[in-house]
Amino acid sequence: MAGSSTKPARKASATRKVNYRANSAPPTLNRSHLQGFVVGCVFGGLGCLGLFNALEADETAADTAPSAPPALEVTVGPRFDFYTVLPNQELDLNPDIEPADLQSGNTSTAQYLLQVGSFRQHADADRRRGELALLGLEATVEPGDADNGRWYRVYLGPFESRSEMARARSLTAQADMDTLLLKRESP
Numbered sequence: 001m002a003g004s005s006t007k008p009a010r011k012a013s014a015t016r017k018v019n020y021r022a023n024s025a026p027p028t029l030n031r032s033h034l035q036g037f038v039v040g041c042v043f044g045g046l047g048c049l050g051l052f053n054a055l056e057a058d059e060t061a062a063d064t065a066p067s068a069p070p071a072l073e074v075t076v077g078p079r080f081d082f083y084t085v086l087p088n089q090e091l092d093l094n095p096d097i098e099p100a101d102l103q104s105g106n107t108s109t110a111q112y113l114l115q116v117g118s119f120r121q122h123a124d125a126d127r128r129r130g131e132l133a134l135l136g137l138e139a140t141v142e143p144g145d146a147d148n149g150r151w152y153r154v155y156l157g158p159f160e161s162r163s164e165m166a167r168a169r170s171l172t173a174q175a176d177m178d179t180l181l182l183k184r185e186s187p
Contacts (some may be wrong), residue, residue, distance in 0.1 A: 017127075076187075111158035112165060115180040116172055118153045125152035132156065135171045 049185050116132060116139060119125040125141045130156070132139040156172075156179075159165040165181075172179050 109186045111184045111186050113155045113157040113159075113182045114165065114168055114172070115182055116154045116156055116177055118151050120149065120151065122152050125154050128135060128154045131175065131177075132172070135175060136166055137171060155182075158186075
């Protein structure tokens with residue numbers, strides 16, 4: 001057996017062989033096809049009988065004398081009186097009455113900022129400011145002392161409108177940067 005080589009038996013293919021011959025035989029009807037046909041005929045016949053009964057009822061109703069028309073029902077809905085009330089109303093346009101001063105009660109000195117990071121190293125805070133600049137946002141770095149040392153906080157704002165703040169928050173969220181909304185009283 002030194003000179004003869006034996007090959008191992010070949011495994012059968014794991015794929016399934018499909019015969020794609022064109023089937024020229026007509027489709028066969030089975031019992032479920034026949035049952036469906038019979039049920040359709042029965043319900044179709046019942047529908048026709050209902051239609052004939054309805055037509056017959058209409059013919060008998062047409063043969064009887066018409067009765068008095070039904071009384072009209074009056075429904076009470078919303079009444080709009082302002083068409084008659086407003087033209088008859090008199091306005092007092094006294095020049096002694098002055099409009100309210102809208103600025104006196106609503107003077108708010110609050111500013112809204114977004115904090116985008118707080119870092120121990122100034123270089124890290126400056127790097128975050130550069131990332132925000134690439135997003136088109138202008139950030140500032142402010143140092144601050146706390147009980148546990150010096151921190152460098154990165155801020156966006158103050159914002160002129162709520163939509164500007166929402167835009168900045170959306171851009172930072174898309175860049176996977178967490179923000180913290182802060183309210184500061186301005187001096």
